[in-house]
Amino acid sequence: MGREGEPWVVMKTARAPSNIAVIKYWGKRDEKLILPINSSISVTLDPEHLSATTTVAASPAFHSDRLWLNGKEVSVEGERYKNCLREMRARATDVEVESTGRVIKKEEWSSLHIHIASENNFPTAAGLASSAAGFACLVYALAQLMGVKENYEGELSAIARLGSGSACRSLLGGFVKWNMGQEADGRDSIATQLAEHSHWDDLVIIIAVVSSRQKETSSTSGMQESVRTSPLLKFRAEEVVPKRIEQMEKAIKSMDFAEFAKITCADSNQFHATCLDTSPPIFYLNDTSRRLIGLVERWNRHAGEPQVAYTFDAGPNAVMFARNKEVGAELLKRLLYQFPPSSDADFSRYVIGDQSILESTGVTSLKDIDSLSAPAELSGVVNPPRIPGEVDYLICTTAGKGAYVLDGPHLLDPVSGLLP
Ligand code: DP6
Numbered sequence: 001m002g003r004e005g006e007p008w009v010v011m012k013t014a015r016a017p018s019n020i021a022v023i024k025y026w027g028k029r030d031e032k033l034i035l036p037i038n039s040s041i042s043v044t045l046d047p048e049h050l051s052a053t054t055t056v057a058a059s060p061a062f063h064s065d066r067l068w069l070n071g072k073e074v075s076v077e078g079e080r081y082k083n084c085l086r087e088m089r090a091r092a093t094d095v096e097v098e099s100t101g102r103v104i105k106k107e108e109w110s111s112l113h114i115h116i117a118s119e120n121n122f123p124t125a126a127g128l129a130s131s132a133a134g135f136a137c138l139v140y141a142l143a144q145l146m147g148v149k150e151n152y153e154g155e156l157s158a159i160a161r162l163g164s165g166s167a168c169r170s171l172l173g174g175f176v177k178w179n180m181g182q183e184a185d186g187r188d189s190i191a192t193q194l195a196e197h198s199h200w201d202d203l204v205i206i207i208a209v210v211s212s213r214q215k216e217t218s219s220t221s222g223m224q225e226s227v228r229t230s231p232l233l234k235f236r237a238e239e240v241v242p243k244r245i246e247q248m249e250k251a252i253k254s255m256d257f258a259e260f261a262k263i264t265c266a267d268s269n270q271f272h273a274t275c276l277d278t279s280p281p282i283f284y285l286n287d288t289s290r291r292l293i294g295l296v297e298r299w300n301r302h303a304g305e306p307q308v309a310y311t312f313d314a315g316p317n318a319v320m321f322a323r324n325k326e327v328g329a330e331l332l333k334r335l336l337y338q339f340p341p342s343s344d345a346d347f348s349r350y351v352i353g354d355q356s357i358l359e360s361t362g363v364t365s366l367k368d369i370d371s372l373s374a375p376a377e378l379s380g381v382v383n384p385p386r387i388p389g390e391v392d393y394l395i396c397t398t399a400g401k402g403a404y405v406l407d408g409p410h411l412l413d414p415v416s417g418l419l420p
Pocket of ligand 1: 220
């Protein structure tokens with residue numbers, strides 16, 4: 001930060017988590033404002049394992065708004081970025097730059113250009129919704145930089161929503177509801193927290209990242225096609241989801257795992273049924289996804305009550321919830337038994353994230369997997385498929401907190417405001 005008259009750069013860095021919907025958002029009633037045809041509920045994933053980190057900087061020396069995603073410069077000209085930046089600039093306030101005492105006036109923000117650098121802490125190729133974490137993080141970081149004060153609860157989530165619908169749920173931690181809202185301008189289409197992550201802290205989440213060679217239909221265009229052509233989607237939004245939202249809110253409040261699991265699986269399956277009901281049909285699940293569903297369904301039936309729930313977004317990866325740590329370790333053992341890594345895989349890279357679950361399985365090497373015995377529910381199943389390498393890797397995590405500020409390190413050079 002220079003003296004008066006010298007070039008200066010101000011910056012802030014924030015982190016925002018990914019989230020996984022347990023009642024899915026699929027379909028918009030307004031494409032520009034990103035207003036959904038139904039409310040949705042999600043679980044925020046621990047930012048330690050699945051999050052975006054974003055640095056935003058402003059300086060009179062910048063000539064244009066610029067954006068770097070995972071180290072590569074990309075265009076910031078898309079409507080979604082422009083809408084988020086415009087709405088944040090409109091809400092900027094006078095900000096005192098701590099180190100110099102200089103005040104950036106409210107009016108100055110409309111002419112100051114912004115540099116943005118963002119990266120994910122999980123492999124981008126994994127096809128795990130990164131836009132939700134990314135847009136939530138952008139809006140949260142800009143709010144810190146520009147001194148934006150929310151005029152009403154949820155205002156920032158309504159701006160993140162303009163970047164990507166599911167992003168509005170990533171600002172908050174724990175269990176989050178996105179109210180579809182009624183207003184034409186979208187001001188009531190906001191996210192609210194149902195419960196903190198600490199409210200239900202024994203849930204374990206395991207994500208099976210499934211190899212996919214196929215180019216998937218993006219959520220944005222997939223849901224457009226479904227709205228246009230699927231009669232099942234209309235029925236779902238009007239008749240099924242409103243009841244499920246109520247039931248899911250109750251299940252979360254009372255930590256009723258059986259109910260949570262039943263609704264989560266049913267809603268994922270209905271979402272994929274609406275994809276199949278779309279013309280031409282959209283297939284996000286593949287054979288591996290179906291085998292993962294089989295593993296959970298067979299186990300739950302054998303146990304007599306749900307131990308694990310699964311849900312799939314617009315891709316083949318499974319997100320599974322285990323009712324507690326013990327069941328989480330049992331789930332991981334079953335996954336390792338039925339979906340072992342390929343023989344040349346590096347075991348230390350096969351199970352990533354929270355290592356405490358892996359530790360409680362006692363499995364420490366590829367050799368240990370070979371000596372795992374078949375789970376009871378597989379007895380009587382002749383030659384259950386065990387195809388090494390079918391699953392790319394597993395991420396163990398839990399529900400986590402929402403967006404927060406990081407003191408550093410920044411992703412942009414503090415003097416030049418460019419990638420270091
Ligand atoms: C299947 O939020 O990615 O993950 O609003 O067009 O950016 P846009 O779509 P996006 O859709 C997410 C769809 C989903 C379900 C969900 O997260 O609720």
